[in-house]
Amino acid sequence: MLLEARNLTKRFLGLVAVSDVSFSVDAGEIVGVIGPNGSGKTTLLSMMAGMLPPSDGAVVWKGEEIQRLRTDVIAARGLVKTFQNPQVFAELSVVDNVLVASHLAFKHALGTRRALDLVGLEHRADLRLAERVREVLALCNLADATDQLAGNLSYGEEKMLGVAMALMCEPEMLLLDEPASGLGREEIENLTSVLRRVHAAGTTLCLVDHKIGFLRGLAERVIALNYGRKIAEGTPEKVLVDPAVVEAYLGRAHA
Amino acid sequence: MTQLVLGQVLNGAIVGSMYGIIALGITLTFGITGIVNFALGEFMMIGAYATFALAERGGLPYPVAVVPAACIAAAAGYLCNKAFFRFTRGNLVNGLLVSIGLISVFESAVLWYWSATPIEMHYVLPGAIRLGDVTLPKMKLLVFAVIVVVIVLTYVGLARTWLGRASFAYAQNAEAATLMGVHTERLVTAVMLYSTGLAGLGGALYASLYSLEPALGGVYVLKGMEAAILGGIGSLMGSLWGGVILGVIEAVGSIFLPTAFRDAYGLVVLVAILLFRPSGLFGDET
Amino acid sequence: MIARAIFWGALALLPLMVKTDFVLTIFIYAFIFGILGVTFDLVFGFTGQLSMFHPAVFGVSAYMTHLLVVNAKLPFWLATLPAAATAVVLSIVVGGICFKFRLKTFYFAVVTLAFSEMARLIVMNWNSVTNGTLGLVVSGKPTIWWPGAGVVAIKGPVAWYYLTLVWLAATVFVCARVLRSWMGRAFGAIRLNEDLARTLGINVFRYKLVSFALGSALASFAGGLYGYYTGYIDPGYLGINQSMEVLAMVLLGGQGTLTGPIVGSLVLTGLPHVIDLRAEARAILYGAILIFTILVMPRGIVGTLRAWRARRAA
Numbered sequence: 115m116l117l118e119a120r121n122l123t124k125r126f127l128g129l130v131a132v133s134d135v136s137f138s139v140d141a142g143e144i145v146g147v148i149g150p151n152g153s154g155k156t157t158l159l160s161m162m163a164g165m166l167p168p169s170d171g172a173v174v175w176k177g178e179e180i181q182r183l184r185t186d187v188i189a190a191r192g193l194v195k196t197f198q199n200p201q202v203f204a205e206l207s208v209v210d211n212v213l214v215a216s217h218l219a220f221k222h223a224l225g226t227r228r229a230l231d232l233v234g235l236e237h238r239a240d241l242r243l244a245e246r247v248r249e250v251l252a253l254c255n256l257a258d259a260t261d262q263l264a265g266n267l268s269y270g271e272e273k274m275l276g277v278a279m280a281l282m283c284e285p286e287m288l289l290l291d292e293p294a295s296g297l298g299r300e301e302i303e304n305l306t307s308v309l310r311r312v313h314a315a316g317t318t319l320c321l322v323d324h325k326i327g328f329l330r331g332l333a334e335r336v337i338a339l340n341y342g343r344k345i346a347e348g349t350p351e352k353v354l355v356d357p358a359v360v361e362a363y364l365g366r367a368h369a
Numbered sequence: 370m371t372q373l374v375l376g377q378v379l380n381g382a383i384v385g386s387m388y389g390i391i392a393l394g395i396t397l398t399f400g401i402t403g404i405v406n407f408a409l410g411e412f413m414m415i416g417a418y419a420t421f422a423l424a425e426r427g428g429l430p431y432p433v434a435v436v437p438a439a440c441i442a443a444a445a446g447y448l449c450n451k452a453f454f455r456f457t458r459g460n461l462v463n464g465l466l467v468s469i470g471l472i473s474v475f476e477s478a479v480l481w482y483w484s485a486t487p488i489e490m491h492y493v494l495p496g497a498i499r500l501g502d503v504t505l506p507k508m509k510l511l512v513f514a515v516i517v518v519v520i521v522l523t524y525v526g527l528a529r530t531w532l533g534r535a536s537f538a539y540a541q542n543a544e545a546a547t548l549m550g551v552h553t554e555r556l557v558t559a560v561m562l563y564s565t566g567l568a569g570l571g572g573a574l575y576a577s578l579y580s581l582e583p584a585l586g587g588v589y590v591l592k593g594m595e596a597a598i599l600g601g602i603g604s605l606m607g608s609l610w611g612g613v614i615l616g617v618i619e620a621v622g623s624i625f626l627p628t629a630f631r632d633a634y635g636l637v638v639l640v641a642i643l644l645f646r647p648s649g650l651f652g653d654e655t
Numbered sequence: 656m657i658a659r660a661i662f663w664g665a666l667a668l669l670p671l672m673v674k675t676d677f678v679l680t681i682f683i684y685a686f687i688f689g690i691l692g693v694t695f696d697l698v699f700g701f702t703g704q705l706s707m708f709h710p711a712v713f714g715v716s717a718y719m720t721h722l723l724v725v726n727a728k729l730p731f732w733l734a735t736l737p738a739a740a741t742a743v744v745l746s747i748v749v750g751g752i753c754f755k756f757r758l759k760t761f762y763f764a765v766v767t768l769a770f771s772e773m774a775r776l777i778v779m780n781w782n783s784v785t786n787g788t789l790g791l792v793v794s795g796k797p798t799i800w801w802p803g804a805g806v807v808a809i810k811g812p813v814a815w816y817y818l819t820l821v822w823l824a825a826t827v828f829v830c831a832r833v834l835r836s837w838m839g840r841a842f843g844a845i846r847l848n849e850d851l852a853r854t855l856g857i858n859v860f861r862y863k864l865v866s867f868a869l870g871s872a873l874a875s876f877a878g879g880l881y882g883y884y885t886g887y888i889d890p891g892y893l894g895i896n897q898s899m900e901v902l903a904m905v906l907l908g909g910q911g912t913l914t915g916p917i918v919g920s921l922v923l924t925g926l927p928h929v930i931d932l933r934a935e936a937r938a939i940l941y942g943a944i945l946i947f948t949i950l951v952m953p954r955g956i957v958g959t960l961r962a963w964r965a966r967r968a969a
Contacts, residue, residue, distance in 0.1 A: 165854075189856035201851045203844065214844045218856035220837050231836045283856055405761075456950055461761055462705065466906050466949040469899045473942030481935035591895070598765060629780040636769040643766055644756045 116141045116176060116287055116318055117162065117193065123170035124157050124342075131157040133342040134171070139287070144309075144319045146333030146350070148326060150363055154342035155322040156198060159291050162320075163195035164188040190218055192286035198295060200272040204265030208256055208275060211264050212247050215279035219246065222284060247282070253311065254278040255304055270301040277308065287318040294328045306331055326354060326363075338362070372502040377620040379500075383509050385616020386516040390571040391593025392600060392608035393520055394564035400603035401540045402557045403459040407468030408449070409568050410590030411475040414583065416442040416569025417576040418479060421490055424576075431493045435573040442569020443562050450561035458557070472587065479583040487580035494577070512574045517609065519570065523563075524605040536560070540603070595639050601652020610651065615639075662914065666820055670813050677928075679812035683884060685917075685924040686819035690826050690877035692904045692916025694870040697830050699902075700910035701839070702866040703846030705760055707768035708749055710897035712742045712871040714778060716878035717888045718785055721793050731797035735879045742875035743868045745774075750867040754860050768895065775893035790889030793882050815884060822880065826873050827913050833869065834913075842866050907948045909955030918956050 118138040124131045132154040139145045149155050160166040162173050164180050173181040180188050203211050220228055224239055231239065251257050254274045259267065264275060273293065280288055293309075294302050302325075309332060313319055323329050329336060329350065336353045338346040340362035346353045353359055391409055398406045419441045423434035449471060457464040494508040527533030539546040539556055547553050575585070592615065600611025615635045622634030642650065670679060695709050716738035723734035749770045753763050778785050785791065796808040797818070809818050833839055841862045844852035849859050882888045891897075900923070908919025926944070927937040952959045 184858075185850075185853040186856050186858050189854060194856075195854065201848070201854070203847045203851065205847060206843070210840075214840050214852070214857075215855045217837060217841060217844075221856075228837060232833060232838065279855065453946055453950060461764075462902075462906070463949050463953065466903060467946050469903060470942040470945035470949075473945070474939050477935040477938035477942070480938075481933075587895075594765070598762070627780070630776050633773050633776050636773055640766050640769050643758070643762055644752065647756075647758065647762060 115139075115174075117320070118174040119158070119162055119171070120174060121171035122158060122161055122168050122173065124154070124161060124166065125169045131342050132161070132168075132339075135339070135342070135344050136171075137337050137344065137347065139318060139320050141286070141318050142313075142316070143335060144313055144321070144333050146329040146336045147320070147322045147339060148324060148329055148336060148353075148359075149339035151324060152341075153339040153362070155324070155339055156291055157342075158339065159195065159289055159320075159322050163193060163289050165195070189283060189285075190221075192284075193289070194280045194283045194285035194287075195289040196276045196280045196291060196293060198292040200269075200276040202264040202267075202272055202275050202279065204263070206264055207261050208264055208267070209247060209251065209260040211275060212250060212278055212282050213243075215282035216243055216247065218283045219243070250278050250281050253281070254308055270297050273297065274301075274305070274308075277305075281312060281317075285317060287320065288312070290319065290321040290323075292323050293321060294323050294325050302328055330354065374621065374624060375501075376503040377624055378617050379503060379505060380509075381617035381620025382613045383505075383513045383616070384620070385596070385613035386513045386609070387571055387575060387612070388589070388592040388596040388615055389520060389609040389612025390516050390567055391589050392596035392612050393523060393605065394567045395590075395593055395597040396600070396602050396605065396608045397523075397560055397567075398564045399597075401536045401560050403540075404454050404457055404557070404561070405461050405464030405468065406454060406561070406564065407465055407590060407594070408471040408475070408586075409564065409593060410586030410588070411472055412442040412446055412565040412568040412586075413572035413575065413589055414475065414479065414581075414586035415445055416572030417581050417585065418483065418572075419569070420573040420576040421488060421581060425490060431490070431577060435570065438573045439566050439569035442572065443566030446565025446568075447558065447562050449565075450558060454561060455554075455557055476583045476586065483583065485582060485584075487582045489580040490576050506578075508577055512578060515574060516571070519567070520605070520609045523567075527605060532559075592635075595635055598649055599635075599639055599642060601649025604649065604651040607649060607651035611649070614650075659914070663824065670816050676812045679816050681925045681928055682921070683812065683815050683819050685921045686816075686823045687877050687881050687884065688901070688904060688924060689823050689917040689920040690819075690880075691874055691901050692908070692920050693823070693826055693830060693913055694874040694877075695901045696905050696910055696913070696916045697834075697842075697873075698866050698870040700905065700912070700915075701834060701846060702842040702863060703760075704863060704867065705764045706867065706870075707764050707895070707898045708746065708771050708867075709871070709874055709901055710893050710895070711771040711774040712745065712874050713878040713881070713897065714888075714890065714892035715745065715774060716742055716875035717882035717892055718778065718791070720879035721791055721795075721882050721888060722784070724795055731795065731879070731883065732799075735876055738879055739872045739875040742871040746868045746871035747864060750864045754863045754867075768898070771893060771898065772895070775890055778893055779890040785890070788890060790887055791882075793886050793888060795883065797880075797883055819880060819884075822876060823917065826876070827917075829873065830913055838862065838865070903945050905955075907945065907955055909957030909959070909961075912955075912957045912961070915955050915957035922956070 115138045120136055122135045123133055135158060147155050147158065157166065161168045161181065164173065164183055165185055168181055172179045175191060175193055203214065206214070220239070220243060251260060254277055256271065256274055256278060259271060264272065267275065273296070277293065293305055297305060306328065309319060321329065321333065333350055336348065336350045337344060338353050338356065338359045345358040345362065346356040391413060394409050395406065398404050416438045419438035420434050423429045423438060424431050427434070453467045454464070457467055494511060497504050497506045498510065527536060535546065536556060539553060596612035596615045597608050599615055600607030618635050618638055619631050623631050626634065669682065673679065691709060691713060698704050698706050719738040719741055720731070720734045723729045723737060724731055749767060753766050758766055779788055796810055798806050798808045801807045809815055834842070841852070841857045844855070844857055845859055845862055853859055904919035904923050905916045907922060908917065909915025923941065927941060930940065932940065948955065954962060
């Protein structure tokens with residue numbers, strides 16, 4: 115069990131956004147979380163990435179509770195999250211964005227020897243880094259846009275840049291918050307193939323989205339939320355015909 | 370001993386009220402328009418010197434000289450806003466640099482014309498009042514009263530009127546305010562006029578108590594800024610409280626600790642408050 | 656690249672073409688303040704932290720360097736090291752407090768200003784050590800070892816010119832190296848978007864502190880040099896005016912660049928002397944230049960030139 119959510123609850127003043135949700139993700143899985151808008155998916159994911167403190171419950175990563183840890187510490191431990199609204203450095207170029215994201219990778223590769231980079235002595239590491247940056251950009255179909263300012267990219271490209279930056283952190287597990295939202299069909303296909311390749315290379319994935327078709331194509335296991343509660347769990351086929359899930363999305367008449 | 374402390378507290382409060390009127394100007398400007406007017410002390414200085422010129426040279430009786438002096442300061446503020454400040458809205462560093470430039474210009478201009486020799490007005494309201502064992506000059510009490518009244522009136526004026534609501538709407542969301550018909554340019558001008566006028570008034574009052582030198586602006590803007598932050602930027606009554614508290618801390622601190630470090634006592638309290646309550650004593654928690 | 660070579664080359668060759676002491680003196684002051692400006696820009700322009708603590712470091716190290724030379728009989732260069740170490744310690748304490756509490760720009764500036772003022776008051780009143788407002792007179796000279804001549808004292812405008820120029824170049828070199836490395840990238844990320852930087856694994860607190868401490872350490876040498884060059888140290892070094900001057904220099908020359916603060920320093924130090932006016936008029940001109948720059952050229956001289964060049968290339 116790589117990541118476990120234990121009885122996670124989040125209250126905002128009067129509103130209960132997430133209520134007593136528990137599930138786990140094993141290494142190598144692709145798990146999806148679905149639910150209609152307002153079901154608490156994003157809040158749940160934020161708690162799992164340590165960005166939002168839960169009102170109750172715990173998040174356990176590799177056996178240790180992480181919900182009170184600093185964001186950068188969690189990222190350093192291998193758990194990285196992307197954002198629904200892509201977070202990039204708009205004033206920097208695409209390649210510079212990815213270079214900034216290489217901070218952790220650089221640390222992992224060199225440890226304290228990275229101090230040598232300060233005096234310009236780590237040429238080999240520099241070269242390997244440049245290659246890795248190229249790889250990641252190519253993987254995310256951004257190879258043509260390397261020198262463009264991130265602020266000038268299209269929405270879809272920005273989202274891919276967000277994914278590229280997260281990948282550059284060399285995460286063991288990637289949490290993706292609505293990666294397909296706002297993307298056209300071709301971009302979704304591209305995203306799906308990128309995520310499959312990333313998964314094949316060894317990264318565990320947990321995605322939140324409300325596009326059922328997109329998730330069905332990727333996830334091995336799906337968890338359904340409604341009004342902050344877990345209402346179903348299982349393979350995509352099983353969950354998507356579950357009466358509670360159908361009711362949540364379409365209303366009672368269809369159940 | 371208690372008489373000493375009490376006397377110092379009262380004196381500190383009076384000095385603090387002058388910090389307060391500058392603080393009010395700063396909090397109004399930054400809170401509503403997002404402009405950092407670090408040169409506000411210069412408008413106080415202009416008000417002070419203008420009062421001197423009108424009363425001593427122009428022969429006007431002091432109370433009559435105060436109003437035109439404040440207006441001169443406000444006029445200067447209007448010009449500076451029109452030419453410079455309104456372009457620095459929301460940009461702390463730019464506002465700071467424009468302020469630095471203006472401080473240099475104003476201080477040097479006054480220095481040129483009047484030289485650095487401190488000048489003094491003759492006694493405006495001689496005499497003192499005795500409260501128990503504590504003696505307080507009448508003029509100081511009058512200054513304190515005037516400042517408190519002005520600040521309270523400002524608070525009431527803004528809290529209860531349409532202008533006030535418009536100001537706070539603008540402070541929250543300038544675009545939305547425009548869409549709702551608030552004349553934003555005029556609002557910014559009005560705030561700048563009023564805050565510099567207040568500073569000018571403070572200067573005019575200052576002139577009745579102390580001797581004037583061109584550098585007084587620099588000292589008071591720092592104290593005013595401290596008071597504004599202490600009270601909480603955006604809180605109008607907070608600027609008065611912040612000023613008074615600062616004045617009292619400095620005065621009382623000087624009794625028990627070396628006077629030389631007077632300025633530091635207020636600073637230490639300010640830092641402590643900022644660390645644990647960044648929005649100041651009465652500011653909004655954002 | 657070429658522009659930079661011309662810039663440094665011109666500076667290196669200047670004393671051969673200019674013989675008046677007066678002009679050289681202006682450059683010497685400009686170089687020393689340039690060091691202050693460059694190190695300030697490291698923290699402000701590159702890492703995005705508006706610190707008003709620089710003059711405190713400048714002043715304290717000026718005093719410390721001199722006092723160590725006089726009392727501990729250390730040679731100048733050796734005395735600068737404990738001064739630099741003190742600067743680092745002070746900035747770690749002040750920075751630690753400010754960054755731990757995650758103070759936002761405006762409040763960070765205010766708190767660092769408060770600490771700077773406290774330092775100034777201490778220096779001003781610690782009469783036994785610092786001689787208070789009377790200041791200290793510095794009569795020694797730094798010495799260097801020159802091949803052929805042995806140990807030589809730095810005397811005269813030309814020697815001081817090259818000493819300060821070399822030191823400025825060294826400071827710029829160190830800063831450039833750091834900025835080009837992974838550390839520099841972390842600084843930039845912090846400046847642009849702290850929260851995003853955190854999600855990418857950057858320890859924002861640590862790197863803010865490193866940038867602050869490094870800037871202070873490098874600036875401390877400017878303090879030592881200045882004290883020895885002017886021959887006089889007083890508490891005014893730690894004043895808020897110093898902060899304003901450094902800020903003005905950096906903004907005029909171009910924040911976020913390394914040559915910008917140097918250009919700004921040259922202009923602000925030199926221009927008032929080039930135009931022969933009385934002191935008050937010069938101050939008015941100084942103020943006018945600042946206002947003009949920020950409103951018309953917010954990127955500063957170097958920044959505007961670079962943007963203009965980039966647009967022409969496109």
